[in-house]
Amino acid sequence: MLALIGGTGAGQPANLQVTRRLVVRTPYGDPSGALTFGEVAGRPVVFIARHGYGHTIPPHLINYRANIWALTQQPVTHIVAIASVGGIRTDMGPGTLVIPDQIIDYTWGRKQTMFEVGEHPVTHVDFTEPYSGDLRSALLDAARQSRVSVVDGGTYACTQGPRLETAAEICRIQRDGGDMVGMTGMPEAVLAREVGVPYATLAVVSNWAAGQQDSQRGVVFSAASGVFEAAMMRANSVLEALVLTGV
Template identity: 60%
Template sequence: MLAIIGGSGLTQLASLDLIRREVVRTPYGEPSGALTFGRLCSQPVVFLARHGYGHTIPPHRVNYQANLWALQQAQVDAIISVASVGGIRADLCPGTLIVPDQIIDYTWGRKSTFHENSDEPVVHIDFTEPYDEAIRQRILKAGLKAGETIIDGAVYAATQGPRLETAAEINRLERDGADVVGMTGMPEAALARELGIPYAAINVVANFAAGRASSASGICFDSIDAVLRDAMGRVRGVLDHICES
């Protein structure tokens, strides 16, 4: 069963044939909300709104451990994360869809592992390639079927939030090799890897990052809302085609 984690702009799947909602308790506390089980193009899917169904949980307060543990308990065999980002690279303009292939983590203080008890052996994971390549290719092929242009590959910079970055910080991220910036990609991807669940992401560029192009002197939040309304409709179309394959 496929799991879809929805971020800003995707708090529900309109085309999901609802079967049930299930409140899950985990050893790590409560997930962001109930798991929504249903069918998308006849395929079983479970959906979780990362920020809560009322979009009330800021990025640094998301209980990533509980979210991933709850999905594991639901016996999902793959996770697709949908998240909005700021475009650092000049060609990644608002409305662009991207399947990233690398991450740089700038977050701090978040619970980033399931293995932190002092009486447990230290556990390391290989994170050379943070996204599952088979799931990445599945997304890209679905984009072709949906007639959507999706950029294959980008370096995602995960920042702490909830504030957006300064122009100087974006300059630093670019020097580090980042192409887009978001606030929720970590530790989500690492926790999925610890649990052995294949994980990949669809990033939606909501705006140019601070100091770039139309965001040179500030970011217009009204325009972000309009971009996300359009782009998330296109993402839903891609997700439909993923479930048809």
Template identity: 60%
Template sequence: MTAPMAVIGGTGLASLDTLKIAHRETRATPYGEPSSPLIWGELAGQTVVFLARHGQHHTIPPHKINYRANLWVLHHVGVRQVIAVAAVGGIRADMGPGTLAFPDQIVDYTWGRHSTFFDKDLSHVTHIDFTEPYSAALRERLIQAARDLQLDARETCTYAAMQGPRLETAAEIRRLERDGCDIVGMTGMPEAALARELGLRYAACAVVANWAAGKVPGEITMAEIERNLVAGMDKVKTLLMRVIPVLESA
């Protein structure tokens, strides 16, 4: 069995209850163990593979995720399109909690992560084009589905990928804003680049879980994040039901 599409779930989406599960599959990879078993099932009449980025019980922090194993195993089982769901902080004034965002650009501030498949036993050096880090066709399908559903979504923005697992300081957020970033997360890289190396069509669906540090008074609490993600992930599930049936031709 092969699958034309996959959903990678992040914080707030460790499982996909709208998926009619067919079976679970655990696979080893040349890069170690993926974050979770592959959950095969049917969503909106299509075969979909779900993978929990942080593990089945959300136990893997962003800097410890085995991004190479995750992307390799999806590619190995036949996935060609990936919707990556992630929780983020809002920097731009219109990026309030609960908003959906479909980034079209990314700035990588991470370090020390295994960020390429092309790092040993090489016959030549490989450089991928990363001018547009997300699949334009897949982004357009997500955007159109959000429009059809009249969801509160931002159709263009720049994602700042931070190291984590701590949240950012207010000064760091001011720096990111000066750099042109609109949302901030911890898992966007190297995931997007690895997908590009494998030739996967990859797009992100971000859910704003909180205002970024310093944007509103007070501390950022996990209770606040979790509360906002409940409503935000319900929107994501509705979006997936709409967009999955039209992805095979994307």
């Protein structure tokens, strides 16, 4: 069964036919909310809103460990995270869909591992390729099947939040090789790696990052113009095509 994690602006998928909800308790505390089970194109899917269903949990306070643990206690085979990001690279303007292949982590103080000192042996996971190559390929195939344009690859820079970045910080991220910026990509990706579930991100660009393109005078979100909403509709088409492949 495919698990979906929704982020800012990416609430419960419109094409998800809900069948039930389940409150889960975890060894790491409460997840962001109940798990929502349903069907997309007749296939089973489970969904969780990482910011909570009222969008009340800021990025640095999300219980990523509880969310991942709760999902993986279900018969989940793959996890796709839908993430809202700011575009840095010139081909990643508002409304663009991106399937990133790398991460730079600028966060601090977040619980980065399921294996706490004293409870488990020290565990070092290979994170050379932070996203599942097979799942990324499946997402790219799904985009082609649904005739939706996506950018193949790019580096997701994860910042602490909840404030947006300064123009100088975005310049630094750009020099480091970051192509888009978000606040929730880590430690979500590494926790999925620790529990052995293939994980990939479908990023939706909501705005130019600070100081880029038309944001020199301040960040302008695309939601007001309907660009982000249209992009989310395309993202849902990709996810539906992915589900139909049997992932």
